[in-house]
Every structure is written in C-alpha cells, then in structure tokens.
Amino acid sequence: MLQLGDEVVLYSVVFVVVLLGTRSPLWTTALTASLYLFMVMFRFPQVPTSRAKQVLHPEKGAAGSGKVSVVAHRGGGHDAPENTLAAIREASKNGATGVELDLEFSADGVPILMHDETVDRTTNASGPLSQIRMSELAKLDAAAKHRLRDKFAGEKIPTLAEAVEECIKLQLTIYFDVKGHPHEAAAALKELYKRHPVLYNSSIVCSFEPKVIYRMRQSDPDVVTALTHRPWSLSRLGDGEPRFSSLWKHNWLTLMDFMLDWAHHHVLWKLCGISAFLIQKNFVSPDYVQYWTQRGVDVVAWTVNTNVEKEYYQELLHVNYITDSLVEDCEPHY
Structure with a gap:
C-alpha cells in the first residue's frame, strides 16, 4: 500500500x-x-507477504548474514551458455538461490528461453524468432558463440516447460523475465502454474513492460510479480551514452524518462500490486532500499558481477541481486 x-x-x-x-x-x-x-x-493487491518472502528469501542458496538470494542472470550466462539447461545446472552447482530466465516464443508459438528477438548472438544460425519454428530451433547449437563453447558444444535451446522442470528438480527459485507478448506470456505461464503449483511459492514473474505484469495479475492474481526498471533507458544506452545524436530527440526522451520513472515509483507499482522491484545496480542505495521497504516491496539489483559489489549487497544492504557469474568477476550484460 x-x-x-x-x-x-x-x-x-x-x-x-x-x-x-x-x-x-x-x-x-x-x-x-x-x-x-x-x-x-x-489496482491489484500485493500477494500475502508471507508467500512473497518465501519466493524472494528462500533458505536454499541464501548468502551472507542477511539471507540474500543470489540469482543467476539468464541462468548464469558467463559460466555456461545463457538460457540453457546447462546454465541452470551450472548455477545450481555453483550455489545459486535461483535463476533468471528470459521468455520468448518460436514462430509456431512455443514458449522458449531466449533473450533476443533473433538467434544471431548466441547460436550457429541467424534470423528472427518470429520466422523460425520450434522444430528448427531445436537443431541449433546454443553454445556456438559462448566462451566455453567447446565444453558445452551442442547445447540446445530449451522450451520453457523443460527449463521449469529442471529448476523444480534442482529446487531453484525462478525469475521469469517476460520480454513482451503479454497475452501469450500470461497464458503460457498460467498453464505452467496450473501444471506445477509449487511455482506459486518458488517463482516470480518480472518485466520491463508494466502491461505484461498487469496482464499476468489479471490472468492469475496469486502469482508473485515484479517490475523491472532502468532509469533513463529511453534516452541513454546501458553504458550511459546518449541513445540519439539529435539534441531535440534526446531532450524529449529525457523528459519521457523522467515521467516513466515517476510513474514506476508512484503509480505503476501500486496498480500492478508488485512484491519486488528489479532495478539497475547503479541506482541502489540504503535510502532507496528503505523507500521500497516502507511500501512492502523488495529491491532486487542487477547485474552485480564483481566480488566487491556482491559483498556490498550481501553484508551491508542485505539486498537480493542478479549476477552473470557465481564464480568470477565479469563484465555485465545490459
């Protein structure tokens, strides 16, 4: 409230x-x-605090004195090919509390794990997902461009169902990152929750798009949800550089960024009834954590990749964080 x-x-x-x-x-x-x-x-009410806490602060894999959850970004894309079953298994082996997994769809509507709208960056093929059927995606090598491609050669793009079953088996909390397709995603996730009721106490649905979260709450109000946000994302790239060279466009989108940020912090979170707010790590401070704590909302920081940062979140802020690697310092993905 x-x-x-x-x-x-x-x-x-x-x-x-x-x-x-x-x-x-x-x-x-x-x-x-x-x-x-x-x-x-x-507006939707928040789910009961006790259940949100069970999802956000499970005992398994908790790190530090504050029982901080450590979540493998895209399954831990530095330690294994991102968004694959190998990444999920590697994250579990390396002590992750949970995994963040990206939900996308094949051309024939099969929910799969993929961050991008194309297969170019991570596989041995190219082209948009919207034009590739699941039968063709299943033939691709999801490790083709990974730094450890020899170790994980032949790793496949998993379906959402396969990934969820693996996470349940390994007792990992799942952060479903929904990239878009609000109606299709809500329907696919609702079916999964119906098939695996354990997900109500071991998963959270997240998105940069408030309409995705609102549609999920419409579809199933018992699901724990979160908004994901990076301030100034309309006007600036992940490294802080202006997104557009046109001064007029840059200033206009800066104004839009200000309004979007205000809406996230004062309207959208309440309308959606979220239990957590996933925020880019550069904007997290003790005061910021306190702001959300007073509203019954957990802060989760992304992407925290150095040992110094991890210690800061675990021992001082006691805030959950998402990381690309459970075992090494590495550069973040934006």
Whole structure:
C-alpha cells in the first residue's frame, strides 16, 4: 500500500498539473477524483507477504548474514551458455538461490528461453524468432558463440516447460523475465502454474513492460510479480551514452524518462500490486532500499558481477541481486 504521504503527493501533483493546464477548478477536481477511483477499482493487491518472502528469501542458496538470494542472470550466462539447461545446472552447482530466465516464443508459438528477438548472438544460425519454428530451433547449437563453447558444444535451446522442470528438480527459485507478448506470456505461464503449483511459492514473474505484469495479475492474481526498471533507458544506452545524436530527440526522451520513472515509483507499482522491484545496480542505495521497504516491496539489483559489489549487497544492504557469474568477476550484460 502507498503511504499517506505518497497519496497526498500523488494526487496533489495531479491536481496542480491539471489545474495549470485547464484553469478550471471543477474539471481539475473531477479528473483527479476519476484517477483516484480508477486506482481504487483497477489496482491489484500485493500477494500475502508471507508467500512473497518465501519466493524472494528462500533458505536454499541464501548468502551472507542477511539471507540474500543470489540469482543467476539468464541462468548464469558467463559460466555456461545463457538460457540453457546447462546454465541452470551450472548455477545450481555453483550455489545459486535461483535463476533468471528470459521468455520468448518460436514462430509456431512455443514458449522458449531466449533473450533476443533473433538467434544471431548466441547460436550457429541467424534470423528472427518470429520466422523460425520450434522444430528448427531445436537443431541449433546454443553454445556456438559462448566462451566455453567447446565444453558445452551442442547445447540446445530449451522450451520453457523443460527449463521449469529442471529448476523444480534442482529446487531453484525462478525469475521469469517476460520480454513482451503479454497475452501469450500470461497464458503460457498460467498453464505452467496450473501444471506445477509449487511455482506459486518458488517463482516470480518480472518485466520491463508494466502491461505484461498487469496482464499476468489479471490472468492469475496469486502469482508473485515484479517490475523491472532502468532509469533513463529511453534516452541513454546501458553504458550511459546518449541513445540519439539529435539534441531535440534526446531532450524529449529525457523528459519521457523522467515521467516513466515517476510513474514506476508512484503509480505503476501500486496498480500492478508488485512484491519486488528489479532495478539497475547503479541506482541502489540504503535510502532507496528503505523507500521500497516502507511500501512492502523488495529491491532486487542487477547485474552485480564483481566480488566487491556482491559483498556490498550481501553484508551491508542485505539486498537480493542478479549476477552473470557465481564464480568470477565479469563484465555485465545490459
């Protein structure tokens, strides 16, 4: 739930902005009241705290004095080919609490593990997923371009069902990272939760797209969910460089970034009823963690890859983190 201060600030800001725009106290009051009623009627409540805690802070694999969950990014893409069964097994062997897995779809609608919209970066083929059927994807080598390709030669692109079964067998928490396709993803995940009820206490659905999370809560309100966010992502690349050379476009998207960030922190999290907020590591601080703790929301940082950073999150912040490697320092994926 939003704190009283949040409620007052949120609707005060809306009231002032609308008043300045319309110069009509009547319309301003009506529009602000309409927003309030919309939030009351259409927001989802958070799942019970006890179950969210079971998902976010399981005993298995907890690290440090604060029982921090260590989650392998894309299954641990530095230690094994990302988003594969080999990566899941390697993450378990190296002591991960859970794995973050990317959900995408083949041309014939089969839910699979893949981060990109094409197979170019990770396999021995090229082309968009939207044009490759599962029967063809099953023939590709998912280790072809990995640094340890000789060790994992021939590793296949797994279906979502295969990956989930492996995680359940290894007792790993699953962070489902949904890249898009809100309706298809919600339907596929709902079927998985129906087939494997253990997932309600051992998995969380995450996405950069609020509509994905809202659709998931519509489909199954008992699923634990999280919003994923990197501030200034519209105007800047992952390394901080401007995304566009045009000054006008850069400034416009910077304004959009500000509005999106404000919406995430004051409206969208409550509308979706999330239990966790996945944030790029550069924006995490003790005050930031406290901000979300007061709202009953866990912070999860990504992508934390050096030993110094890991110690900081485990021993000082006591915050869950996502990492590319359980065993080495490495460069992060954005």
